Amino acid sequence: MSTNDQTRRTILAGLGAALVPACRRASWSPPEQDPTARSQVKPYVPGAESYATYEERWVTSSCAQCPAACGIRVRVVEGRAVRIEGNLENPINRGGIGVRGLSGLQALYDPDRVTQPLRRDGERLVPVSWDDALSTLGAALAKLREQAPEQLLVMSGLERGFSHELLARFCRTFGTPNFVDGSPSHTAALARAMELSLGVRDVPAYGAENAGAILSLEAGLFEDACRSTYFARVTASMRRDRSRRARLIHAGPTFDLAAYNADRWLHIKPGTAGALALGLCNALLRDRTYAHELVDRARGLAEFRALAAAYTPERVAAITGCDAALVDELARELWERRPVLVIADERSLAFSNGLDTARVAIALSALLGSIENPLGGLRIAPTTPMRAWEEPALDDVARRGLATARLDGAGREFAGARSVQGTLPDAIVAAPPAIALLHHANPVFARAQPERWRDALAAVPLVVSFSPFVDETVLAVADLVLPDHTYLERLEDATPLPGSLRAVAGVRKPVVTPLHDTRATTEVVLDLAHRLGEPIAGAFPWRTSRDAFEERWLGLHAAARGTIVETSPRAFLDRFYAQGFWADDADAAPVPVELALPTTWSEPRWDGDASRFPLVLVAYHPLGHGDGSGANQPWLRNLQARPGLGAWTIAASISPHDAPPGVHDGDRVRVASPHGSLVLAVHLDPRIARGCVAIPTGGGHAAYGRWARGFGVNVMELLGPAVAPETGASLSCTTRVRMEVVG
């Protein structure tokens, strides 16, 4: 018995020894103590049956879900992208990533993408081959160029980047001045304010890392996706990573994430932040506590003094609704905490006085010594040493076409604008262009009065969309759909929205092989240029768009500085692709600037009769699906548009004092403006300013896939066609509304 026992024990011991190496992978958490230990056994996941080796790699690239262009790393298992993380090395986001960046996989694997080129056959869109589609379009373009090249309209939702520049180059050589760009929340007005004040037409860079305070003038710091990741990082750091805590002061009418995060929230009426800033300027000038060096030699100082002097604390209190005593106290605090980053961004520009407010914000920055101050404040965005493409040669046809007047009135009626979107529907109806190309643009959903856009574009004989998704414009008016890849399938530059003090150039790489029969729009543009023959083909001397891009990236190589320095161009590009970005060695050094001070500021103007429409509408881009371009991604839809609202809810927030009597939280109400009406849920919000209604954008899709369609309402239907007179910016906060109980 005992011998048997001994033998058994010996055998077991031997077996154990043999098994030890085999089990070594599983032994960090001993399996006998953990019944889920299955390192050797793969968990059940639908679709994983087709995996053979689970071979895994991480690909560095750049995000394109918003213009911030954060660095990302994508985990790819046997050719499938299964995870997106932030790239720790990239100075734009340093490992952090926002909700939109994280949801990119849902754009790639959207089950309702356009899987191949389509052409319109009556009411339906039917498949067509790439060859047929391109030869149809190529022939139409060639014919149009012979007759009237200016009748080509190209709309791009982008504002920067190589694909955007390729399209602009195409328009120029083709001979059409009608290249209309800009996203719905476009930053052109901010760039114009910088040009008028500091002589540099670009969005400013922000120096917040060492600033003593941030003053937000109705800016959407944490929600408008572009900069939310940046501000999440810098506000955390300015609170906890320094010996002296910096303060975030936010002035705004609604309790959004900026108000939630603020150390001090100044509850003001919508569109009045400029008056507050002028009151602060007045206090600083009066007490002679301002940065003399830049301001004393500024243009328009005397007029600005007179303007500011009119904004006494009492007048500021009357306009903004905040306490008069606060103005002087805040001015002293800001002076003591300088440099201060004063921000007026896209959201601040949505009011009729947006440009004035942005200019006053720059003036306040100057008074606080916070312009081109290496310690913090507003900075001129650094330029990236990218090589320029050779200027294309223009023939007579192109020159004649370019000399014609623009459809949108930019540069004429709108002297300070490069593009005007808001005037286009009427201009198209008056004189329909022959061909319209739409790149990253879905005006039949995302622009004010979508129906007006639909009717206008319906008058264009050939509408071509490059959208990878079946959006409203594709469904309603596109005659030809040439689907682009998604950003995880194509090669392009990732030119970030300026904001970083360090020049950064990112690259987007194909992370997976294209899922469908789609084609990069840059390749399509090259193909069309080559089909059109000389002189257009000569302006596009590249075989593929990769050649065109590499030509420009080699400027970074020639600069011989930054994170990648290599002897040969090939070695530079290899490392550039592998790292996913190039960044300069250091933050840009301050440059000397000349300041021009504003001479006017006007109170916000509202469209509609105040007696019939007593409330003002604040349409805002919610965290997540934003203007609606993220609405096909259910992770974004699942987020609360505002803290306190439920998931999957598009609701009108209103103060309980302003709501119709007897209305309870969650009831259905009708919100009517002079331009339309919507029925939606009401959210009684005790923190919103009296007299206004806030409704998020991005709801009410009629198309755009299963996750977007038929959910919520589209606030764009309430807006009027308001266009800022100077900048041509579309204004989303100028409409008066009323709220009624639904019978």
Next chain:
Amino acid sequence: MSLVRWFTKLLAPESPEPSPARREFLRASAALTVAAAIPAAAAAATRPHRRRHWGMVIDLDRCSGCNACSVACRQENNIPTYDADPKFAGARPEWMSMLWQEPQREGGLPALLPLPCMHCADPPCTKVCPVGATYKDPDGITMQVWDRCIGCRYCMVACPYSRRSFNWTDPAWSPSEVQMLNPDVATRPRGVVEKCTFCHHRIRKLGEEAALQGREPTDAECQRLPACAAACPASAITFGDLDDPESRVSELARSPRAMRLLEHLGTEPSVYYLEKDRG
């Protein structure tokens, strides 16, 4: 012994004290391992790893409420998404979510709270599970074995933090969406309770990689290990070993701002919050 207790004991994950024979076997295996002079990495791998008490510190003064943690969690853990249909309201599985808390007193300010499972040291949920589907892992993680759950939802009732979700329907992914599922995390069928695992699979993976190199994972490697901590743009979430007094997470948990949720219940959560400082 009642049938239920017998059944529970049968399935109980925590092994009782090893029997003498088993102890002998383990000792012999260990001795032979050393004698066999297998490569150093394997030797290190067979060494029982250092016990941890995994914990998390969420700094509310850094958190901006951007929700990156909750979306990163959905992505990493194959959490199904249901559409806007009101029938799903309150029934959508969530492991890490942003809790909106109205102020407790007049004039106070509301708070946003990223809310993962608290991984209590003395969890009420594990005690009520009749089948041993949920249990306390020796490293401090409150685990849930999907395959073992019978869907009685006692644990959901017991959890004072409402950090457990029930799958009312089978998750439905289209053939296209199936391709983005994380192959490391099993999906859960209808009728099963699911919850945050502190990204247990990522901890395991890191541990295995370190073990192959003959070392323990370092604190720096652990700080951003769960998907939520990795994504956070504000670096508000720190993960690590609460038993290691040198770790960053222990250091933060000793902060005077540190507090735990519903501490009076005695559940001993492993998730600490650092209070917001309103300047």
